[in-house]
Amino acid sequence: MDFTVETATAAVVESFKNTEDPRLRQVLESLTRHLHDFVRDIEPTMQEWEAAIDFLTAVGQKCDDTRQEFVLLSDVLGVSMLVETLNGAEHGTESTVLGPFHMTVSPRRELGDSIDLLSTGRPCVISGRVTSADGTPLPGVELDVWQCSEDGFYDVQQPDVQPPGNGRGLFRTDDEGRFWFRSVVPSHYPIPTDGPVGRLLEATGRHPFRPAHVHFIASADGHQPVTTHVFVAGSPYIESDAVFAVKRGLITDFTESHDTQDADRFGVTAPFTHATFDIVLATAPEATS
Incomplete structure (x- = not known):
């Protein structure tokens, strides 16, 4: 033929x-x-097709052990969020993108530990509970947490400024499904623009900013894991996230607390910032069959 x-x-x-x-x-x-x-x-003309091949080649060449440019490309085209949304659990916490900075293993930490190794700014406590869809508390859930600094950078972006593991922690919920840890309120920040994805955004007149957020991956036996964020209410770019990841149910108030009893319980001094974020895990399909 x-x-x-x-x-x-x-x-x-x-x-x-x-x-x-x-x-x-x-x-x-x-x-x-x-x-x-x-x-x-x-x-496309041959020149345009060659330019497309060159672009994808450059995306691959920009990837390394701490930078995933193909994930970034998937993010800004909305593909990551589309895949997440298609695969999201119907009865659990809404899922969002993994993002390009989940490139290192989070250090194991105890409940109440701080993931802020820089000790700058007002302390923030993030607490919550992980339950199944029927409301049953889930003990021993593994929570992988990572976030940028209050200046808008992840540890892998500033190896000369931030110690490895800053803004990261691997926790397990207690016997009542609760978790809590100390940190700082993260900043909004631009996704990396020094590569081909950044040039794509510039060429299309799009901004590169993400609203302030904290990443979570929650996983437990017999349940579907979820990759999600907690977004800081009122953050700039909450209405125009460069990677389309904001969902209304994930926006949470980070409020100033003057409660000295809570401060003592969490190991901080008042006033401090406090955010509550509960996570619901749907039962895994194989667990119901």
Whole structure:
């Protein structure tokens, strides 16, 4: 069969007919159809196609042990959030993007520890409870937490300023499903713009900023893990997150507390900032079958 504009898609789809894995075959066939439709719609010149290849090459070259430019590209195109939303648990806390800075292992910490190793700014306490969808408290849930500093940088972005593990912690909930830890209120910040994704944003007139937030991954046996954020209410860019990750149910007040009893309980001095964020984990499908 001659390879023409009209026959191209069928020819490539046919080439995958011996793929043993049915899911892989489905993915490749769908990818081919959509990609070919895109090319026929756009009709790129050879120079434009070469520029596209160069762009993707540059994205790959920008990746390293602490930087994931392909995740960043997926984020700014809304693909990360679309995948998260498609896979989100129906009866659990809403999921959001992993982001490009979950690149190092969070240090194990005890409940009540501080993840702020810089000891700057007013202390902030984040507390909450993890439950199942029916409200049952879940003890021993693993909580992976990470956030930027009050200046808007993650530890991997400032290795000469922040000690490794600053703003990160791996906790387990207590017997009543509760957790609490100390930190600082994170700042809004720009996603990295020194690479090809940054040039894409500049070319399209988009800002690179994310509203202030703290990342969480919660996981427990018999339940679906969730990757989520708690967003600081009133933060700049809460209405225009560069990676489309804000969901109304995840916006939380970070309020000033003068409660000396709470301050003593959390190991801080009043006044301090306090945020409460509860997490609900849906039962894993295999646990109900």
